[in-house]
Amino acid sequence: MTVAPAEMDPRVCARLDDVIAKGDLDVPALGEAVAQLLIETRKPDADVRRVADIIRRDAALAGNLMKLANSSQYAGREPAVTLQQVVSRVGTTALRDLALVIATRTRAFRVAGHEQEMRDLFAHAFATGLYAQEVARTRRLGVEEAFLAGLFHDVGRPLVLQLVIDLYAEVGEPVDDRVLAWAADALHADIGARAVETWQLGKNLADAVRYHHDFGRDTARRPAALAAFASALARYALAGGTGTAVGTGDTTDADLDDPVVVAQLEAEIAVREHPAVTALGVYPDDVVRFLQAAPKVVKQVAEAL
Amino acid sequence: MSAPQASRFDLVVIGGGPAGQKAAVQASKAGRRALLIDREANAGGACVRYGTIPSKTLRETAVAFEAFGRRTGGVVDVKVPGSTRLASLMTRLDHVVRGNEEFLTAQLQRNHVEVWHGRARFVSPRELEVTDLHGDVRRATGTAIVVATGSSPRVPTDIPIDHEHILDSDSILTIAWLPKSLIVLGAGVIACEYASVFAALGTQVTIVDAAARPLPFLDAELVRGFTDAFARCGGTFLGAHRAKTVAWNGLDAVEVTLDDGTPLRAEKLLFALGRTANLDGLNIGAAGLVASSRGTLEVDPCFRTPVPHIYAVGDVIGPPALAATAMEQGRRAACHALGLPAGGRGELVPIGVYTVPEMACVGLDEDAARARFGDVLVGRAKFDELARGRIAGAEGGLLKLVVDPAGERLLGVHVVGDGATELVHVGQMAIVGGLAVDVFVEQALNFPTLAEAYRVAALDVINQRARRATVDRVARARLADTLPASS
Numbered sequence: 001m002t003v004a005p006a007e008m009d010p011r012v013c014a015r016l017d018d019v020i021a022k023g024d025l026d027v028p029a030l031g032e033a034v035a036q037l038l039i040e041t042r043k044p045d046a047d048v049r050r051v052a053d054i055i056r057r058d059a060a061l062a063g064n065l066m067k068l069a070n071s072s073q074y075a076g077r078e079p080a081v082t083l084q085q086v087v088s089r090v091g092t093t094a095l096r097d098l099a100l101v102i103a104t105r106t107r108a109f110r111v112a113g114h115e116q117e118m119r120d121l122f123a124h125a126f127a128t129g130l131y132a133q134e135v136a137r138t139r140r141l142g143v144e145e146a147f148l149a150g151l152f153h154d155v156g157r158p159l160v161l162q163l164v165i166d167l168y169a170e171v172g173e174p175v176d177d178r179v180l181a182w183a184a185d186a187l188h189a190d191i192g193a194r195a196v197e198t199w200q201l202g203k204n205l206a207d208a209v210r211y212h213h214d215f216g217r218d219t220a221r222r223p224a225a226l227a228a229f230a231s232a233l234a235r236y237a238l239a240g241g242t243g244t245a246v247g248t249g250d251t252t253d254a255d256l257d258d259p260v261v262v263a264q265l266e267a268e269i270a271v272r273e274h275p276a277v278t279a280l281g282v283y284p285d286d287v288v289r290f291l292q293a294a295p296k297v298v299k300q301v302a303e304a305l
Numbered sequence: 306m307s308a309p310q311a312s313r314f315d316l317v318v319i320g321g322g323p324a325g326q327k328a329a330v331q332a333s334k335a336g337r338r339a340l341l342i343d344r345e346a347n348a349g350g351a352c353v354r355y356g357t358i359p360s361k362t363l364r365e366t367a368v369a370f371e372a373f374g375r376r377t378g379g380v381v382d383v384k385v386p387g388s389t390r391l392a393s394l395m396t397r398l399d400h401v402v403r404g405n406e407e408f409l410t411a412q413l414q415r416n417h418v419e420v421w422h423g424r425a426r427f428v429s430p431r432e433l434e435v436t437d438l439h440g441d442v443r444r445a446t447g448t449a450i451v452v453a454t455g456s457s458p459r460v461p462t463d464i465p466i467d468h469e470h471i472l473d474s475d476s477i478l479t480i481a482w483l484p485k486s487l488i489v490l491g492a493g494v495i496a497c498e499y500a501s502v503f504a505a506l507g508t509q510v511t512i513v514d515a516a517a518r519p520l521p522f523l524d525a526e527l528v529r530g531f532t533d534a535f536a537r538c539g540g541t542f543l544g545a546h547r548a549k550t551v552a553w554n555g556l557d558a559v560e561v562t563l564d565d566g567t568p569l570r571a572e573k574l575l576f577a578l579g580r581t582a583n584l585d586g587l588n589i590g591a592a593g594l595v596a597s598s599r600g601t602l603e604v605d606p607c608f609r610t611p612v613p614h615i616y617a618v619g620d621v622i623g624p625p626a627l628a629a630t631a632m633e634q635g636r637r638a639a640c641h642a643l644g645l646p647a648g649g650r651g652e653l654v655p656i657g658v659y660t661v662p663e664m665a666c667v668g669l670d671e672d673a674a675r676a677r678f679g680d681v682l683v684g685r686a687k688f689d690e691l692a693r694g695r696i697a698g699a700e701g702g703l704l705k706l707v708v709d710p711a712g713e714r715l716l717g718v719h720v721v722g723d724g725a726t727e728l729v730h731v732g733q734m735a736i737v738g739g740l741a742v743d744v745f746v747e748q749a750l751n752f753p754t755l756a757e758a759y760r761v762a763a764l765d766v767i768n769q770r771a772r773r774a775t776v777d778r779v780a781r782a783r784l785a786d787t788l789p790a791s792s
Contacts, residue, residue: 042482091557136468140355142479143469204392217346219406220399277438281345283424284440 008179012167016183019163025191026166027159027198028110030103033058038200041096051092052083055099064102065095071303097147100201101126101304104155108195111161118158119305120238125151127234127301132226134293135233139280141226148201149208150234153227156192156209157184163191189213217279229276233290234297236267243292309444311432314340316639317447319425319433319587322350323628324619325453326409327635333416335645340445341418342425342435348409351455355475357628358405360498362395363478364659367505371538371661372723375698385507389483394506421445427592430612449614449642452602453635454587456580456620463551464490464576470553471574474499484508486571488561490548492519494627494658496577497531501660504538511541511569513548513561520658522625523719524671527664530701530721534662537700551576582621599623608638616642630654655733657726662702665729668717668736674707681716682708682773684742684766688722691761692753699723704758706732706742712770713741724755731759742766 004013019025029035036054040047055062062083069086080086087095109122132150136143164183168175193210197203204223211224212231241264255261272287282290316332318325321343332339345354373383385394392398413420423437432446458473460466468476474495485508489500492514504510512519512535519542520528532542543563550562551574559574582601589596593612597603602610602617610617616638619631633654640647655667674681688694688702702722708715718732735744745763750756 089555091555136479140468140475140479142481143467143476144479144481202390204390219347219402273439278346281438283344283436283438 005179005182007176008182009168009171009173011171012164012173012179015167015170016164019167020187020190023194025159025163025194025198027195028107030100030107030199031058031061033061034099034103037096037099041092048084048087048092051087051095055083055087060106061099061102064106065090065098068098068102068304071300093144097151100148101129101151104151108155109158111158111165113165114158114161121154121157123301123305124231124234124238125154126304127237127297128153128227128230130297130300131233131237131290131293132230134290135226135230135280135282138286138289139226139282141222141280145204145223146226146230148205149223149227150230152192152196152201152205152209153212153231154188154192155195156188156190159191159195160184160187215276215279222280225276225279229271229274229280229282232267232271232274232276233294236264236271236291237294237297238301239263239267240298241267241291241294243288243294309442311444311446312340314338314419314445314447316340316449316451316642317342317433317445318451318453318635320350320453320455320583320619320621321345321348321409321420322453322455322619322631324455324631324635325350325451326413327632328451328453328616328618328639329418330412330416331636331639331645332643333418335639335643337643339416339418340421340447341413342421342423342433342445344422344424346422347406348413348420349406351457351475353402353405353409355478356495358402359395359398359478360502361659362398362401363391364498364502364661366394367502367661370507371505372697375700378698385483391478391480391483394483395478424586426586426588427590427594428588430592430615447614449616450592451635451638451642452587452589452610452615452617452621453619453631454583454621456582456626458576459579459581461576461578464548465552466576467553470559470572471551471576473576477573477575480573484572486510486573488513488559488569488571488574489577490514490551490574491577491579492516492542492544493577493579494520495580496575497660498658499575499577500540501531501535501538504535504540505661509539509571510535511543511571513543513546513563513569515545515547517544518542519544520664523656523658523664524666524705526703526705527666527719527721530662530703531660531664533701535660538661580620580626582623584621597623607641608634609641614642625656627654627656629657653733653737655726655729657729659726662722663725664719664721665725666717666719667729667733668715669707670717670719671705671707674709674716678709678716680710682710682712682766682769684708684762684764684769686758686761686765688755688758691755691757693755693757694722696753697723697755699755702755702758704728704762706759706762706766708742708766712766712773713743715740715742720758722755728755728758731756 033054040051065086069080069090080089105122109118111118129147129150132146133143136146160183161180164180165175189210193206196206196209208223208227211221212228215221215225315337316339318329318341321341329339329341421435423435425433425435428434435443458475466473487503487508487510489496489512492512497519500510500512518528547564548561549564552560554560558570561569584596594610601623602621604610604617604622608616608618618634618638620626637647658664684706686704688699705719707717715735718729720728742763745759
């Protein structure tokens with residue numbers, strides 16, 4: 001384990017080391033219905049009725065899917081009122097992704113006492129998924145799996161938070177926010193990857209999560225670079241960026257007194273100077289196009305939430 | 306802000322694919338200062354990233370599946386499972402791509418070729434501006450310049466390519482799962498290669514093309530060998546048809562309506578109708594260049610554009626747009642630009658098509674040879690009549706020798722079947738060496754091998770030659786009988 005900060009209780013530190021070494025993680029289940037959906041939607045002859053039956057068994061999943069399927073991203077002229085209509089409208093592959101979105105939001109991004117942080121983290125994850133698809137389309141990387149790489153890239157953060165909170169509870173000490181922040185930063189990629197492996201979502205996806213802070217220039221780690229770059233773009237979009245800041249020279253000195261503008265500028269600079277720009281071969285004009293897509297991404301995130 | 310000082314080079318090459326690499330290395334080997342500019346960080350161009358190398362890696366798996374079934378006579382039922390990750394069928398891809406990139410990078414370093422990573426644009430006929438990923442700009446001037454920017458899949462206005470359901474040849478290998486069904490629009494090299502590879506892996510493939518037969522530039526007998534094998538894999542070729550509408554139905558299929566109203570549907574669609582020369586952003590006007598009506602750069606036989614110090618090679622000048630051809634063009638352009646002898650007969654470049662089964666040819670085909678030399682002889686050898694072919698369960702393999710009317714000089718070789726792209730080189734060397742077709746009979750070849758096809762086809766030619774000589778003798782004798790004796 002990376003050297004822990006002095007503030008961390010040594011007993012917690014030892015237990016954390018032990019849990020990580022043994023892989024003894026309490027990864028939340030995504031639910032029986034989602035597990036079955038993953039199997040069913042991979043079948044070449046996936047059947048709409050069978051998929052609808054699986055969803056029907058999980059009332060919360062069914063309700064959330066109905067809501068998402070009627071959002072502007074998928075909605076037709078008439079609202080879908082039956083699960084079969086939802087499956088037909090969305091398609092089985094997209095349905096699998098939507099089910100995973102719902103399951104991660106309701107089961108993985110949940111830490112008691114950190115509700116707002118979890119909402120923000122999930123919004124960031126969803127925006128990252130959407131951006132990952134756009135970058136993948138431009139750079140001819142796998143579009144189908146890009147969304148999940150983005151969605152799951154930080155799924156380790158809530159899991160680490162919960163783990164550290166639980167370990168502090170075990171020793172009967174209050175948890176320090178700095179310790180939580182350090183643990184999430186240091187451990188989320190590895191823990192997230194292990195969770196993805198536990199959910200049996202495939203090695204490619206697990207590697208994208210595991211290496212999204214350590215992708216280098218290895219072509220095999222491009223999905224990780226993609227997730228990392230999409231994450232920076234998502235941060236920009238959720239900071240209110242609209243694609244018209246530093247790069248276009250529209251910002252005045254007066255704007256720099258506004259913390260929102262400063263946050264946007266910092267997020268934009270983080271995008272432009274991101275190491276994934278080199279790893280993925282993204283030119284400045286592509287970056288501008290991605291930045292300009294921010295309002296659309298934010299709208300889709302708002303609807304998903 | 307003033308423009309940055311330009312670095313001077315003897316040869317500046319734009320594009321790091323097979324053509325550009327060879328041009329730059331050739332210049333450096335001759336002791337000249339060469340610069341290679343590439344918009345991608347890793348060497349090799351589309352050939353390594355999207356085209357030749359990745360598709361052949363998947364093909365190798367497809368060939369193994371197809372051959373296993375064929376050679377075991379169906380005793381072991383080998384089928385790719387319905388839900389198979391495409392990446393799992395080319396697990397060595399990263400290793401293969403990385404190996405190629407490392408090899409090419411080492412070759413450039415070893416030969417002291419300077420490499421700039423960025424997008425190039427002409428600012429004058431001899432000067433280029435190069436912008437890197439971070440927007441930093443450098444300039445370079447070249448005594449000679451080689452444009453080797455390659456090509457990209459054509460982007461149609463009426464077909465919504467989303468790289469997820471409707472794909473082009475740059476994105477087809479990024480799909481996650483082996484599709485159950487695939488429609489391929491186009492019947493050129495790329496279209497047929499992917500169509501046959503996916504068909505061999507068990508995908509239900511339908512090729513749609515306006516032409517009556519696929520690969521019209523290849524010998525008709527070879528293409529028949531390919532279409533028969535494609536049909537045996539369950540593939541369908543719909544010639545003389547065009548797609549009127551193409552759309553993802555938002556649920557489970559790409560739906561196509563043909564010009565005669567026939568509806569088709571498949572899980573994925575590959576659009577492979579043509580490629581476009583990569584001239585966007587190059588600002589060729591500043592160099593005094595104009596794109597042809599086909600969007601390519603026009604060149605003379607030495608690969609010189611109308612601006613004499615600017616050369617163009619590879620896909621950017623149009624067909625045949627094959628890696629082997631591009632490499633030779635790059636090397637020859639550099640030689641010409643630097644006043645070096647190019648050597649050899651550059652026009653004799655083999656063509657290899659990596660379908661399942663593969664096809665290859667070199668030299669003249671039957672029609673071209675007949676137009677140029679008259680009544681040429683054609684010798685044939687079917688693989689299933691060879692010992693090695695029978696052992697391997699070869700179906701439909703064929704080697705054709707096109708020989709001059711005297712039945713001696715080899716003019717062309719055409720092969721379809723296992724190992725075609727390797728076998729063709731034997732004939733190529735015979736043509737280059739000016740050998741008589743008899744050499745294949747007079748020299749011992751390993752047995753059993755598919756190369757024995759050369760001996761069988763040569764015997765076919767020699768037999769025809771003997772028959773023709775007999776017929777000629779009889780005709781001459783009859784003619785002599787009918788003519789009055791000379792006084």
